[in-house]
Amino acid sequence: MTTLRIFFVGGLISFRALFGWLSPWIYIPTMFVAPVFQVLLFAYLGRSAGVGSDAFYLVGNAVQYCAVPCVFAMANTVAGERQTQTLGIVLATPAPRLALFVGRSLPVIVNGWLVSLVCLIIGSLILGVSIPVAAWGPLVLTMAIGAASCTGLGLVAAAIGLRVRETAVLSNIVFGLLLVFSGANVAISAMPDWMAAVSAWLPLSHTITAARDLVAGATFGDVSGLVLREAGVGLLYAAVGLTALRLLETSSRRTASLERM
Amino acid sequence: MTRTLRMLAVTFWLQLKLLTVSAFTGILQIVYPLFFATTAFLVYRQNGDPAALVYAGLGSAVMGTWSAIATTASSALQFARWQGILELLVAAPTPFALVLVPITTAMATTGLYSLVATLVWGRVLFGIEVPVGNPLLFSAGLLMTVLAIAMFGFLLSVAVARYRTAWAMGNMLEYPGWLLCGFLVPLALFPTWVQWVSWALPPTWGMDAMRAAAAGESPWFDLTMCVALGTAYASVAALLSGVVLRSARRHATLSLT
Amino acid sequence: MPVIEADDLGRSYVTTTGILRRRRTTVEAVRGVSFQVGEGELFGLLGPNGAGKTTTIKMLMTLLLPTAGLARVLGYDVVEEPREVRRRVGYVFGGDRGLYDRLSARDNLRYFGELYGVPPHEQRRRIDELLDLVGLRGREGERVEGYSRGMRQRLHIARGLVHDPAVLFLDEPTIGIDPVGARELRGLIGDLKAAGKTVLLTTHYMFEADELCDQIAVIRSGTIVARGTPSELKAAVSGGHVLEVEAYGVRPDVVTAVRGVPGVRSVSIEDQGRSQLLLVQVDHGVEVAPGVLALLAGTNVGRVITRQPTLEDAYVELVGQTESTESVG
DSSP, rough: HHHHIIIIIIIIHHHHHHGGGSSSHHHHHHIIIIIHHHHHHHHHHHHTTTOOHHHHHHHHHHTTTTTTOOOOOOOHHHHHHHTTTHHHHHHHOOOHHHHHHHHHHHHHHHHHHHHHHHHHHHHHHHHHHOOOOOGGGHHHHHHHHHHHHHHHHHHHHHHHHHSSSSSHHHHHHHHHHHHHOOOOOOOOGGGGGHHHHHTSSTHHHHHHHHHHHHHHHHOOOHHHHHHHHHHHHHHHHHHHHHHHHHHHHHHHHHTTTTTTO | HHHHHHHHHHHHHHHHHHHHHHHHHHHHHHHHHHHHHHHHHHHHHHOHHHHHHHHHHHHHHHHHHHIIIIIIIIIHHHHHHHHTTHHHHHHHSSSSHHHHHHHHHHHHHHHHHHHHHHHHHHHHHHHOOOSSOOHHHHHHHHHHHHHHHHHHHHHHHHHHHHOTTTHHHHHTTTHEEEEEHTTOOOGGGGGGHHHHHHHTSSHHHHHHHHHHHTTTTTOOHHHHHHHHHHHHHHHEEEEHHHHHHHHHHTTTSSSSO | OEEEEEEEEEEEEEEEOOOOOOOEEEEEEEEEEEEEEOTOOOOEEHHHHSSHHHHHHHTTTTTSSSEEEEETTTTTETOOHHHHHHEEEEEEEEEEEEEESBBBBBHHHHHHHTTTTTOOHHHHHHHHHHHHTOTTTTTTBBGGGGHHHHHHHHHHHHHHHHOOOOOEEEEEETTTTOOOOOOOOOOOOOOHHHTTOOOEEEEOHHHHHHHOOSSEEEETEEEEEEEEEEHHHHHHHHEEEEEEEEEEEEEEHHHHHHHTTTTTEEEEEEEETEEEEEEEOTTOEEEEEHHHHHTTTTTHHHHHHHOOOOOOHHHHHHGGGGGGOOOOO
């Protein structure tokens, strides 16, 4: 029971404590206004270049943007703890590590998922993109998996953040890499082979392809393979991230580098 | 008068120094817009029209200057608030407007790093060559664009001085600026009412001036509009700064607590 | 004409809590504060954390607008003529902040020198002098981020002096500094006074106020509870003496009983780990030791001393005495 509490309640409280974005003046612009503009930017870019449809850029960017809450927030959770110097205190508790970090991930995943969905809705209204009613159910599920997968990457970023000082730079670079390589704005089929190969190993790539197919009228059955692959990628990153966090925690106990800013 | 000019020059120089030695700002300001530039190039490349790539190549080079202001102006002043420096800046007898202008101008100037980086990146990775028909006028256009963006940043920082959460709004302006100033997308694609908003932004004219000068055409009209608008923004900001400061003192928002 | 004048100064905040049902509460940080500081005086504003010292100093510094009363520095009103005030005062606060970390000390001083309109031909000389004064000569080319806390504080003072102000506001300048560094800083502050500057210092260290200040105002919960020279304060509060009793495990009801002994002005307890130190403030000329010790008959008693009151005793009494009689809310 305690594990569950650590999982849910601990996660939520830490989210609020460190995710200082709860001020509506910061939260709303970052989470709901900026992604819509990213969609508009690339949709018009596409129109100007005569490449791709509005729906193409809408889905791609709506999904890609969940990297902001999923990667930034996750990395900040750890960095923030180090800043407020509560990291040592938290890690000194006997709480089971898995429940601790996964618990911190849950609100992040929900947040990311929400951001993608809202962006998709608002963007479709502005651009006049119609999404088949039947697609919404599968879309919601697909995007949830995507957010979870991206949060896995966030855990890796969080682990690196324990070692590296400039977590914000790292998160921004990850965001940029996802922008270029995930297929958000360039169809994977239009990418050179090496880029497509990188894309396959990044979170969100499979989600974007699946979501585009769903909007184009595919059924969930058609895209289930992609969704599974996405889940696999996400789990891989999550495992790497959690292991790295554990290792870094042990090593920093030896070298007292935990609180080093 | 000379004392004021000297003050502006020295403080600008020191602020530029401050920004340049911060590797963090540097990497972010150069690298981040590069991701967007790369994406734009990848999209335009599929089109097959080399002129489109040049269009994007030039425009994306200026993106960094806008970002320098949209993101840095707001966060730098917020950072100053955290560092207790904002109060010290206000406590100085120099009018707050004259304190802010060198700061935002230094920020906009750091956008030049991004400009060079993006042009080199475009050239090396995508083979984009931006022909510059009239280098002198092109440089003038660039200078005016940087200054105009600095004035916009000045207006933005006045808001940040008053409102503790205004820095997030500033961040939010990054994308709209890229979109509306015609860096990556020709304005003709937008509905008329959006174009009116674009024309109200000084960098739009500066960008046009630069494109005209690069193509060897006359940029004078665009340059004049850029300067006029920039001056207008600066005047509004200067007028507001007095009001805003008084309000900040009343509501105790100069410090964190 | 007094150099610094505060007349019934007040500052209140309205805070709103809650997201759905917003409750507005008015907090009075400073209430009815009045004092005057003469030329060349070192005036101390002494009080515990949250007493309103920083708020008062910020109002005098023109960074905060008072919500009541008025204040003048060198004859200029802080609300109506802020620029005149700013030209003539220096502001120094304690802690790590207030400097550009990524610039060198010299560049920091140059920057603020420019903002304060120090004539260019004087800047170099003044900066060199200040670096000598605060003992940072030889390290002025290094970036501030590499400085120790004590060095930062000294640079901060140099920054406050860059325009050679007649008046200096120091807000808890020795906070967080090691004892040796703090002693040097206090020496520096004393030198400034000797140079003829008028200084207003806020602190919560009684010994600091005692050592440095010509006049002290004790502030508590936004109001001034006492004012005078250090000796006057010591005398006014307790014309008598202090009985110190070291006890092991003294019970609260015993303490209450001791309070009731005739001649006892106040009793406070200091926890010293395994023992407690009972500090009994006694009226002048009254002998309470037998009575008090009789009440402590059941408790283990160690050392018993009678001594003169210090400024710390006066402070604890001034700041603490109203707590038991104060109603909450």
